[in-house]
Amino acid sequence: MKKVDYIIVGLGIAGLSLCEALLKANKSFVVIDKGANAATLVSGGVFNPVVLKRFTPAWRGAILLDTAIPFYRSLSKKLQVEIIENTPVYRIFNSIEEQNNWIIASDKKELASYLSTKLLKNGNNAINAPFGFGEVIHSGKINTALLFKSYRSYLNKKDALLTEIFQYQELIHNASNVVYKNIEARQLIFSEGAAAIHNPYFSKEYLIPNKGEYLIIRAPKLQWKSILKGSMFVIPLGDDCYKVGATYERGVSTFEKTEAAKEKILTSLSKMISCPFEVIDQITGIRPTTKDRKPLVGKHNEFKNYYFLNGLGTRGIMGAPWLASTLVDYIENEADLPSEIDISRMN
Template identity: 45%
Template sequence: MKEVDYIIVGCGLASIAFCEQLRANNKSFVVFDDNSQKSSVVAAGLYNPVILKRFSEVWKAKEQLEVALPLYAQIEKDLNIKIDYKLQILRRFASIEEQNLWFNAMDKPSLEPYLSSKLIKELNDKVDAPFGFGEVLHAGRLDTETLIHYYKKFLEQNHSLKEVEFNYDLLQINTEYIQYVKLKAKQIIFSEGFGVKKNPYFKDIPLNGTKGEVLTISAPDLKIDYAIKSSVFIIPLGNDLYTVGSTYNWNDKTNTPTEAGKEELLSKLKTFIKCPVEVVNHTAAIRPTVKDRRPLVGRHPKHSNLYVFNGLGTRGVMIAPYVAKKLFQYIENDIELDSEIDIERFN
């Protein structure tokens, strides 16, 4: 019988952020992951402190960035990888009215540090932008696929990864500890993304799955090294490759890419990109989203050593480290969770 402080089920952005809290506090753990949930792997990985559809501030953007960026820098150092790329993000304006809304938003103290006052015009003749762009400051892209790939290798080297499906029927819950096959732990964290719907302990949390489809395109004539947000995002990856995303489908709960999703992305892209593009990859995943756009975090109502960490939606890169820290403090130091993220808010 091996004894650890924590068992973690899932290995996406949320799980990795929580593992880093455990490592920083000398807690032992084992991670179970069966590669069934793809939302973190196929995520575009952009982090920016502004909701670009409405020119409003992301919830606790400053606090999130203050936790997230040092954590990713530490992972880069510990794993000897590069995952955090500072990136210029430009919001393409569709009208004079959108220009005015941008400059009005700059008057808000919470947004002023993140919105450039300079109107950018005529950057590239392959990009149609008659009303110009606004630039988002303090933004970037996290290479989530590289992060997860190498973090799993890191866990494997430390004998902390089990790449098998977690069988809930084999979980034995006692007052002081939980037992799973030949593992004994003080706590267990379920961080399975949309897979939580199969979890008998947390399947009733109000998690909605939204399917997102993403393309990787080749566009040798485009030559941009900045991201553009218009009706879709286009994000440079290097070597004339770009990510284009994303769709939102509330009904389809499969990870299968669709022709309709592909055509939707390409048709929107062609409204402002004026050069040939070739699709070289097409992926899809179910995002774990919540109706109030806040994470779902907290303790099981009956079992005090069972916890959930889920519902990061489209902003997992920024929010995961912040919420992981809050959850760890809640479990270990009995510091109350923010009511906005606690699952108790739906009771």
């Protein structure tokens, strides 16, 4: 029997962040994950502390960003791969009114550090932006594919990863520990993302799956290296390729690629750029979202050594490091859990 402090179920960005928080707390663990369909893997990987539709602060944007950037820098050094790129987001203005709203927002205390007060003119003939751009600073992107490939390799070397679909019927709950097959642990954390809809210990009413689709395009004449935001994100991938999206389909949990999503992305893209391009791929992912758009963090109401970290939604890349650290602090040190994220609010 292998004995550890924790079993973690799921290795999306929530599970990965839990690993790092537990390592920092000198706790041992095993992660159980099948290694496919994590929403983080197909996401744009963008971190950005501003809601760009309305020019308002993202929920807890400052603290999440201040935790996330050092977290990914440290991971990059630890894994010896470049996973973080500090790239500004350029928001396309659609009118003079939007320019004015941006200036007003950039003067607010909570946004002054993130919105440049200088309105930028468009000098790229391949981009449709007659009213120019607003620049979001302290933003960027994470190479999620490289991150997870490297981290799974790291966990395998530590003998801390079991690559399989978690079998709930194999779980034995005791008063002081949990047992899964040949693994015994003091605590169990479910961080399965949208796959939690199959978890018998997790209420199906808590989570709303939100399907997102992206297109990968090749556009040699676009020649753009920053993140472009209009009605969709256009995210540079290198070699004249870009990830464009994403769509939102609340309540949908299938991974099927749809023509409707493809057409929606292409319609939006045609308003943003005017150069020729070709579609080379279409990818899908399922985001774990909640009714109140806040994460689900905390303990099971019956089994006291079962915990959850889920519902990270569209800002999981930015939010996961702080949320994971908060949960581990709550479990190990009996620290307060903010009521707005406590899963008990759903009961």
